Amino acid sequence: MQVRIIAVGKIKERFLSEGIAEYEKRLVPYLKLTLTEIPEEHRGARASSGQKQLAKEKEGERILAAIPEHAYVVAxxxxxxxLxxxxxxxxMHDWQLSGTNTIVFIIGGDLGLSDAVLSRAAFRLSFSPMTFTHPMVRLILVEQIYRACRINSGEPYHK
Structure with missing residues (x-):
């Protein structure tokens, strides 16, 4: 199985990059993981709501262009x-059994995801009602994918 994470923006914090890299290494025996960063749409600090909406739509177009055609999309x-x-x-086990070869997880930027991206998603996942930085969500996501792989392989995992 292939898993792709498409995320808006770059990770600037070294500790998050190192954590993600660690889980990428741990995932090698289980699946092929690809991380794709979509550039944030530039806008001024005083952007109007219309400018923000346009920026979100442009980011959405870039996200949609990065999704493989037959992928199962989780926003x-x-x-x-x-969950x-x-x-x-x-x-994840069910998606794989149903013939899904590629699962794409999408993490938006600070403006969220465009309606077009949300419409493309087959499933919408929330980690928590709490607010996390988007780079932190990437680390949490790769850890949870790793945990899911261990669970599905019948291996022990920390509860």
């Missing part, structure tokens, strides 16, 4: 469904 969205680690593992 990370505050209004999405919250436990075991439930995420079961979903």
């Amino acid at each position: 990370l969205d505050l209004r999405g469904k919250e 436990s680690s075991s439930e995420l593992a079961a979903r």
